[in-house]
Amino acid sequence: MNKTVSTSLNGVDIDTVMGLAGKIQQEPDVAKTRWNARVEWKGGFRSEAKVRDFDAMLSDEPAALGGSDTGPNPVEQILAAFGNCLAVGYAANATAAGIELRGLSIELEGDLDLHTFLGLAPGNAGYDRISVKVDIDSDASDEEIGALHKKVTETSPVGHTLGRAIPLDIKLA
Amino acid sequence: MNKTVSTSLNGVDIDTVMGLAGKIQQEPDVAKTRWNARVEWKGGFRSEAKVRDFDAMLSDEPAALGGSDTGPNPVEQILAAFGNCLAVGYAANATAAGIELRGLSIELEGDLDLHTFLGLAPGNAGYDRISVKVDIDSDASDEEIGALHKKVTETSPVGHTLGRAIPLDIKLA
Numbered sequence: 619m620n621k622t623v624s625t626s627l628n629g630v631d632i633d634t635v636m637g638l639a640g641k642i643q644q645e646p647d648v649a650k651t652r653w654n655a656r657v658e659w660k661g662g663f664r665s666e667a668k669v670r671d672f673d674a675m676l677s678d679e680p681a682a683l684g685g686s687d688t689g690p691n692p693v694e695q696i697l698a699a700f701g702n703c704l705a706v707g708y709a710a711n712a713t714a715a716g717i718e719l720r721g722l723s724i725e726l727e728g729d730l731d732l733h734t735f736l737g738l739a740p741g742n743a744g745y746d747r748i749s750v751k752v753d754i755d756s757d758a759s760d761e762e763i764g765a766l767h768k769k770v771t772e773t774s775p776v777g778h779t780l781g782r783a784i785p786l787d788i789k790l791a
Numbered sequence: 792m793n794k795t796v797s798t799s800l801n802g803v804d805i806d807t808v809m810g811l812a813g814k815i816q817q818e819p820d821v822a823k824t825r826w827n828a829r830v831e832w833k834g835g836f837r838s839e840a841k842v843r844d845f846d847a848m849l850s851d852e853p854a855a856l857g858g859s860d861t862g863p864n865p866v867e868q869i870l871a872a873f874g875n876c877l878a879v880g881y882a883a884n885a886t887a888a889g890i891e892l893r894g895l896s897i898e899l900e901g902d903l904d905l906h907t908f909l910g911l912a913p914g915n916a917g918y919d920r921i922s923v924k925v926d927i928d929s930d931a932s933d934e935e936i937g938a939l940h941k942k943v944t945e946t947s948p949v950g951h952t953l954g955r956a957i958p959l960d961i962k963l964a
Contacts, residue, residue, distance in 0.1 A: 629834035634857040639909045650904040653867050657874030659895035661802035665878035667871030669863035675848065677875035684807040690842035692876035692949050694826050698840030699872060701830030702850035703865035704961070705838035707908075709859070723831035732822040735880075735946050736812045744951030746958075747816070753964040764964065771961045773908050776865050778917030784953045785919075788877070790942045791926035791938065 628711040651780065662686055696780070703776035704752065711769050714748040719763055745756035748780065803886040835859055869953070870899040870921065876949035877925065884942050890935055894928035921953065 623661045626632060642649045663685040666674035677692055679685025690698065701724040712719050727749045734743035754763055771777060799805060815822045829962040830840045839847035850865055852858025863871065874897040885892050900922045907916035927936055944950060 631857040632838065634854070635909070638856065638905070639911060642909065642911060646906070649909075649911075651905060653864075653870060653901050653903065655863075655874055655899045657869035657871065657878055657897040657899070658948060659878045659892070659897075660859045663803065663879045663882055665875045669867040669871055671832060672863050675868070675875070677872075677878070678911075679879060681807070683811065684804040685879075687923050689850070690828075690845050692872045692879065693825075693952070694828055694842040695848070695868065695872035695875065696949055696952060697826060698830065698848045698867035699850075699865045700846070701828055702840050703866065704811045704955035705830055705832045705850070706836045706852060706858075706865065709834075709836055712800075719832070721880050724830040724832075726828045726830070727800070727919070728826050730824050730826065730948060732811070732815060732824060733819070734951070735948050736808070736815065737942070737946060738812060738815060738822075738824075742951050742955065743946045743948045744953075744955060744957065748957055749961050750959070750961040751964045752961065755855060755947050767961075767963050769910070773910060773916050775903060775908050775916045775918075776869055777959060777961070778875060778907070778915050779866070779869060780875055780917075780957045781955060781959050782915065783850055783956050784917065784921055786923070786950060788919050788923040788925065788940075790940050791924045 626713070627716065628709050628713045632710075632713045635710055635714070645739050664688060693728065693730055693745065696745075697728055699781060700748065700750070700776045701726050703774055704750065704770060707770035707774050708752070708766065709742065711766055711773075712756070715762065715766060717756060717766060719754065719756050719759040721753075723753045725751045725753075777785050799886070799891050800884045800889065801882050803882050805883075805886045808883060808887070817839060827865035837861060866901065866903055866918065869918075870901055873921065873923070873949045873953060874899050876947055877923065880947050881925070881927065881939065883929075884939055884946075885929070888935065888939060890929060890930050890931040890939060892927065896926045898924045898926075918953075
């Protein structure tokens with residue numbers, strides 16, 4: 619029995635991604651996905667978030683905010699998730715376009731005013747803005763990288779979640 | 792030398808939180824905070840997000856989406872961060888209101904359609920909605936818990952970040 623071993627560009631299993639896209643074109647409902655997380659409070663400002671069977675994501679606040687500083691805080695985790703999402707977007711779309719990536723690093727920064735969280739003023743308790751710098755190491759042309767960047771920023775699930783007003787339904791059990 | 796040891800309600804260092812709020816009322820600029828994360832792509836759909844000196848947050852995608860499933864994916868991390876943020880909100884506001892919490896668990900769920908991420912249709916690549924169920928174990932009255940819940944959901948930094956359209960600036964380095 620012969621077995622074909624394909625070494626994929628950028629380590630991305632693009633056949634699976636393309637196969638999923640093809641399946642969704644046949645059966646649009648396959649595109650409907652549901653995701654979950656469960657958080658347990660651990661006292662003070664510490665909590666643990668579980669996703670499937672992975673190690674819990676520990677959360678805390680810095681001492682200046684009254685925490686015990688044992689992990690990143692939730693607004694830092696939002697930046698981390700956004701960067702991770704953009705990384706998937708660049709890897710997927712570069713591979714689909716035949717662009718080899720040697721490296722990719724992403725720096726994220728967000729500004730947040732504490733007045734509303736602390737109950738001192740109405741207004742926006744969240745980020746006022748988020749800035750991202752993307753450093754791509756590749757031999758692709760500036761034009762190719764520019765087109766890749768445009769596609770990724772226009773189709774990022776976390777980018778759209780942050781850049782739009784998402785309906786939130788928060789209920790007591 | 793006498794030393795007063797105060798055991799704080801819910802393990803929350805409410806004196807620091809109140810002290811910070813008082814300082815901000817004197818010097819409003821103290822409320823302006825900036826947060827950062829840095830993400831490194833690790834090949835395929837794997838990446839690592841670093842926040843300060845904490846352990847990296849590993850990210851990947853499930854096999855069905857072409858990943859190697861070594862960690863939660865970015866949209867799951869968003870739910871995790873939101874639950875962690877709500878936990879801080881309940882702990883802080885319960886303590887300020889003199890409510891003792893015995894336990895707090897939060898379940899989060901989000902629906903996301905893959906058409907836009909996969910380039911099959913324009914539209915929203917992010918969550919269409921996020922639902923949260925909060926289970927509070929406390930002897931406080933329903934009225935007290937209701938008021939706590941209202942305050943937390945109205946002042947959540949991650950809740951506001953998701954529930955509003957945040958300006959995003961994503962640049963190539």
